[in-house]
Each structure stands twice: as structure tokens, then as C-alpha cells.
Amino acid sequence: MKKIIFRKLLFDCLIFFLITLLSLSLIIWVFQAVNFLDIIIEDGRDHLVYLKYSLLNLPKIVSKLIPFSIFIAFFYTLNKYETNNQLIIFWNFGVNKLDLIYFIFKFSIFLVLIQLILSTLIVPKSQDYARTLIRDSSTIKFESFVKPKKFNDNIKGLTIFAEKKDRDGYLINVYLKKENKINDFQITYAKKGIIQNINNYQTLILFNGQTLNFINNQVNSFTFSRSDFNVSNLETNITTYIKTQENSTKHLYSCVLEIQKDLKITQPENCSISNYSNVIKELYKRIYIPIYIPLLVLTTLLLIIYSKEEVNHFKMKLFILFFGFVIIILSEMSIRFVEITFLQNFKILIIPFIILISFLIFINFKLKFKNKNENLY
Numbered sequence: 368m369k370k371i372i373f374r375k376l377l378f379d380c381l382i383f384f385l386i387t388l389l390s391l392s393l394i395i396w397v398f399q400a401v402n403f404l405d406i407i408i409e410d411g412r413d414h415l416v417y418l419k420y421s422l423l424n425l426p427k428i429v430s431k432l433i434p435f436s437i438f439i440a441f442f443y444t445l446n447k448y449e450t451n452n453q454l455i456i457f458w459n460f461g462v463n464k465l466d467l468i469y470f471i472f473k474f475s476i477f478l479v480l481i482q483l484i485l486s487t488l489i490v491p492k493s494q495d496y497a498r499t500l501i502r503d504s505s506t507i508k509f510e511s512f513v514k515p516k517k518f519n520d521n522i523k524g525l526t527i528f529a530e531k532k533d534r535d536g537y538l539i540n541v542y543l544k545k546e547n548k549i550n551d552f553q554i555t556y557a558k559k560g561i562i563q564n565i566n567n568y569q570t571l572i573l574f575n576g577q578t579l580n581f582i583n584n585q586v587n588s589f590t591f592s593r594s595d596f597n598v599s600n601l602e603t604n605i606t607t608y609i610k611t612q613e614n615s616t617k618h619l620y621s622c623v624l625e626i627q628k629d630l631k632i633t634q635p636e637n638c639s640i641s642n643y644s645n646v647i648k649e650l651y652k653r654i655y656i657p658i659y660i661p662l663l664v665l666t667t668l669l670l671i672i673y674s675k676e677e678v679n680h681f682k683m684k685l686f687i688l689f690f691g692f693v694i695i696i697l698s699e700m701s702i703r704f705v706e707i708t709f710l711q712n713f714k715i716l717i718i719p720f721i722i723l724i725s726f727l728i729f730i731n732f733k734l735k736f737k738n739k740n741e742n743l744y
Contacts, residue, residue, distance in 0.1 A: 372457055373470045376448065380471075384440035391436065392428050399424060416500060423497035430485040434660055434698065437478060438691045441471075441667040446684065449675055465734050468668045475664040482657035487616040491653075495613040513538060513562075529560070537561050541573060543596070554579045557594070571596040611645045614638075616653055619646050648705045655716065659698040662719050665726050666691045672733050694722075 400421040448454045457467070513519065515531045524547070530540035541560040546552045557576030562569060573594045580587050611619075622638035623646060638646065666687055673683045701715050709716075 372460065372462055373467060376444070376457075376467070377471060377474060379448075380441050380444045383444050384436055387440050388429065388432055388436040391432050392425065395428050395432070396421070396425050399428070420497050420500055423493045423500070426485060426490050426493045430482065430490050433478075433482050433485070434656075434663055434695055437475075437660060438663040438667060438695065441664055442670070442688065442691065445667055445670040449670055454671065454674075464671055465731070468665075468671060468730060471668060472661060472665055475661040478664070479657045479660050482660060483654070486653040486657060491613060491615050495609065495615070498609060498613055541576070543573075551583070552581050554581070555594070555596075565595070568597055611642065611649050614649075616650070619650050622646050623650070644705075644707055647707055648702050651705045651712075652702055656698050656702075658719055659694060662723050662726070663691055663694055665723065665730075666694060668730070669726075672730065 403417060403421050403424075445454075458464070513527055513529050513532075515529055518526055518528045524545060526542075526544040528542040529538040532538055538560040539558070541555075541557045543555040543557075544552060545555075555573065555576060555578045557573035559574040561572050563572060564570070573591070573596060575592055576594065577588060577590045578594070614622075618638075623643075625638065626640060626643055669687050670684070673680055677683075697718070701718070704715055706712055
């Protein structure tokens, strides 16, 4: 009977958790997807690339929202049970409060494992694949770069400007600046231009213009009636190198070992002495932050101890809600204080365990004290 009651309560918590997590994730994902529209509008990439890139950022959003969603779900469900007198029915059936608390607390360890899988495996892999998608994709819509009366420098080494675009698709008064080296660049002006496909290559055809070449502080120029400019293999200025958070957990761990042993660093990318602090912080975020989840669940379980008949019940609910948000903020802020050695990080690492043990001692003491008082009467 107890197992059925425990599972029913846990099931309700998980259902609300999934609803909260999916709802918040979709809302944030939509806002981010709108920002990612620049990949098409500004960067001229394919719609399929945009869709894949947007979807690959969803695991990161989900991972970030899991602790918050868990806290809200357990707080709401337990408070609802208390308000509807459902917890009183549990106690009347002989359910021990301490057994229920430990049952849910043990299940929170399973939630930690899920979060670890997400943060250490799925999220880095999806972020790396998203960056690879951008890096390997080609810009197929050069015309999206050209906006009348606006200088566009999204293409690496190239700035383009056109005064206007007529009804036939011709660009009027086109200006191009192509940079090859620091002191080596080319400026081209043309009265008209149009983008066409020539032999399956996008080509900017310029008419009636002049080109100025600046090479080693020397200038030479030539005029043309027509000049073809291949724009198929141009690269954009979007970041394509692998960021620290996009490296796999295995590679980051190898990086730490190599730096500590003063070995020759071969991989991963961004593995260097100057970036060592960021690598440590990234590992801390992936591996250690999920440990705060049982602490959040245990905080909500304080609602079981304090019934609604008690005088300060409402104040206690506000305290639990406030303390839960403090723990979430503390877990995120602690990343900033991570140092490069274990001894320096010892205080940060021990904080959640101190709070967790204190909570368990307090709950045991509180329930045993209540039971003694009830037995006296």
C-alpha cells in the first residue's frame, strides 16, 4: 500500500516536472530561434541549416532548466497535496513521513544521473555538431548579404555596398572592398551589378566600373566594362572554432591531465595554460552542479513536516520557496569562484554537502520531536 502511495505522489511530481520543463524550454527555444534567423537573413545559409542549428540548441536549454523545473514541480505538487488534505490521508493510512522523505530523496539521485548524462554527453555533443554544421555549410544566397544603402561585412575579408536595387534585380552603384593581407586590399566600384549562376557557381557580374589595387603601398588601377566576381566559396565572419563548452567531457578531462603532467598538448582545441581556468569551470559545471538537485528536492520536502494547521505555515512556504531559489542562484554563482586546484575549490565543493547533511539532521530531529510530543498526548 505504501509503495502505491509513494509512486502516486512521485508520478504527479514527475508529470508536472515534465510539463514545466517542456513548456519553459519551448518558450526559450522560440525566442532563441528568432535570434538565430540571422543565420539565414544575415549569413545567407540554407533554411535546413537554420532548423537543425536551432534544434541542436534545445538540449542545452533543457539542461539549464532541469534544476528550476524540478524545484517548482515538487514544491507545487507537495503544496497541492497539503492544501487538498491528501497528505493527511497518507498519514492516516500509516505512512511514515520519514519513509516518504527518504523515498523521494533517493529518487532525486536518479534525476542527478539524468542531468549528468545531459550535461556531460548530450549537450557538448549537440553543441559541437551545431558548430560543425555552420562550419561545413556553404553560403548559398549571396543576395541576402546585399542590402541597399547598407555596408555589409559579414563575409570574411569583404565589404559590399549597393545604393539600390531596381525591378530587374540589378544593383546600382556597387562598392566592393576585398582585403587579402594587412596592407593588401582591392577596391572596386561599378555602376551596375547582378548576381547570376554561371556553371553552377554564384557570380556577381559588374558592369562599367573601376578597380583599385593597393599592394605594398603602391596603387594601380584598371577600368572594365564587365567583370565577373565568383562569390560561391566566400566564408562568413561567424565563429567556427570549437569553444570550450563544445569539447567533449573526455577531452576536457584529458586536457586537465596533460596540463597537470606538463605533457605536450595535442587535443582538444582550447586546451592551453591560458584557458585552463575555463576548462576547470566547464568540468565543474557539467559534473558538480547536478549535485544540487537532491538539495532542491529535499528543500521542498520540508512542506511535509509543516502542516497547514500550524500558525506559521504560510511563512514557512515562503521561506522554502525563497531558499530554493537561493540554492539555484548559489549553484550558478559558484562557477565564478572555481579555481584551478582542488584545495582552492574545497570550500565550494563542500557547501552543498554541508547544507544537505544539515537538512537531513534537522528533518530527523524535527520528526522525532513531533512523534514524542504526539505520544505524550
